Amino acid sequence: MLPKTKDKDTLLILQKTGLSKTPQRIAVLNILANTTVPVNISGIRDALEAKIRINRVTIYRILSLFKKHMIIREIASTGGTNYFELATMENPVHPHFLCRNCAALSCLEPLTFSQANQWLGPDKDYSIEHIEINISGLCASCRNATKLQKRSGKV
Amino acid sequence: MLPKTKDKDTLLILQKTGLSKTPQRIAVLNILANTTVPVNISGIRDALEAKIRINRVTIYRILSLFKKHMIIREIASTGGTNYFELATMENPVHPHFLCRNCAALSCLEPLTFSQANQWLGPDKDYSIEHIEINISGLCASCRNATKLQKRSGKV
DNA sequence: ACCAAAAATGCAACTTCGTTGCAATAGCTA
DNA sequence: TAGCTATTGCAACGAAGTTGCATTTTTGGT
Ligand SMILES: [Mn+2]
Ligand SMILES: [Mn+2]
Ligand SMILES: [Zn+2]
Ligand SMILES: [Zn+2]
Numbered sequence: 272m273l274p275k276t277k278d279k280d281t282l283l284i285l286q287k288t289g290l291s292k293t294p295q296r297i298a299v300l301n302i303l304a305n306t307t308v309p310v311n312i313s314g315i316r317d318a319l320e321a322k323i324r325i326n327r328v329t330i331y332r333i334l335s336l337f338k339k340h341m342i343i344r345e346i347a348s349t350g351g352t353n354y355f356e357l358a359t360m361e362n363p364v365h366p367h368f369l370c371r372n373c374a375a376l377s378c379l380e381p382l383t384f385s386q387a388n389q390w391l392g393p394d395k396d397y398s399i400e401h402i403e404i405n406i407s408g409l410c411a412s413c414r415n416a417t418k419l420q421k422r423s424g425k426v
Numbered sequence: 427m428l429p430k431t432k433d434k435d436t437l438l439i440l441q442k443t444g445l446s447k448t449p450q451r452i453a454v455l456n457i458l459a460n461t462t463v464p465v466n467i468s469g470i471r472d473a474l475e476a477k478i479r480i481n482r483v484t485i486y487r488i489l490s491l492f493k494k495h496m497i498i499r500e501i502a503s504t505g506g507t508n509y510f511e512l513a514t515m516e517n518p519v520h521p522h523f524l525c526r527n528c529a530a531l532s533c534l535e536p537l538t539f540s541q542a543n544q545w546l547g548p549d550k551d552y553s554i555e556h557i558e559i560n561i562s563g564l565c566a567s568c569r570n571a572t573k574l575q576k577r578s579g580k581v
Numbered sequence: 582a583c584c585a586a587a588a589a590t591g592c593a594a595c596t597t598c599g600t601t602g603c604a605a606t607a608g609c610t611a
Numbered sequence: 612t613a614g615c616t617a618t619t620g621c622a623a624c625g626a627a628g629t630t631g632c633a634t635t636t637t638t639g640g641t
């Protein structure tokens with residue numbers, strides 16, 4: 272998915288946005304910039320634990336800040352905790368797939384605006400600022416596993 | 427949106443599903459059947475308060491049960507608490523619109539499967555069981571209010 | 582490099598959300 | 612109606628998220 276991002280690049284993001292470059296912000300941004308899948312808060316905390324001492328309140332505040340400045344996007348989930356991903360031009364808004372079996376969340380190909388307009392219909396009452404599409408079902412590996420189980424008579 | 431549902435109808439839903447007809451379940455189902463917009467847990471609690479004495483744990487358990495039996499659908503939101511709506515054949519899966527200003531959540535027209543397949547593309551690795559589309563922006567009334575404010579020079 | 586002002590973080594306390602175990606109660610079937 | 616089973620209420624708990632305030636760090640100008 273996203274190419275590996277170097278610390279230098281994350282520093283640039285903060286600079287361009289006009290945010291001060293604290294070690295905590297750099298660390299959080301690095302996590303988000305170097306993951307292949309969206310991460311939720313506990314994932315971020317786990318990833319940070321080894322790298323930096325950081326208060327959990329600070330993580331919440333940093334994520335809110337990043338979201339306000341549109342550095343990151345928040346992905347809603349019915350599971351309670353939401354996910355976050357980097358919001359750059361190289362990583363435009365796109366649908367997500369959540370496997371009901373292994374709960375893995377993965378990114379799908381982005382929609383073009385013309386595609387989006389096709390199915391959004393002629394509704395002109397709303398000004399659309401963000402479109403979130405979450406698809407769920409069974410991912411490839413879980414589907415295969417299910418097939419094999421059925422074949423061998425398990426469950 | 428949905429036509430007003432009578433108690434008799436909600437009883438039928440429970441009966442068809444094979445669930446026992448307790449006052450608590452009937453009350454929760456009536457709330458969901460008679461609202462024009464999806465409701466979150468606190469909305470359900472508020473609506474129930476006047477009608478029946480019910481423990482909050484029971485509400486959670488009833489909603490889980492209804493969801494498991496596909497009587498209701500859960501709508502994810504980045505706001506933390508999720509929303510619920512009745513899942514009947516008269517009320518098929520459809521996109522939702524959330525106003526960033528007034529936080530009103532409203533239902534949009536459902537997509538046909540052929541429409542959905544158009545923009546889902548040729549991805550065959552996933553078995554798709556559920557598609558959730560959440561659109562956000564400004565609703566008609568909030569957009570008008572904003573316009574008026576700008577015209578009169580208010581922020 | 583230093584200093585002062587402003588910003589960010591840590592900490593503690595608190596609220597809300599959601600879950601679990603168990604005892605009491607109510608619904609269902611015979 | 613009686614007994615069995617399913618459901619609810621209650622209490623307690625853990626996790627998630629927020630807020631106020633003291634402390635520390637960053638920043639920008641000297
Ligand atoms: Mn993504
Ligand atoms: Mn709806
Ligand atoms: Zn899977
Ligand atoms: Zn609105």
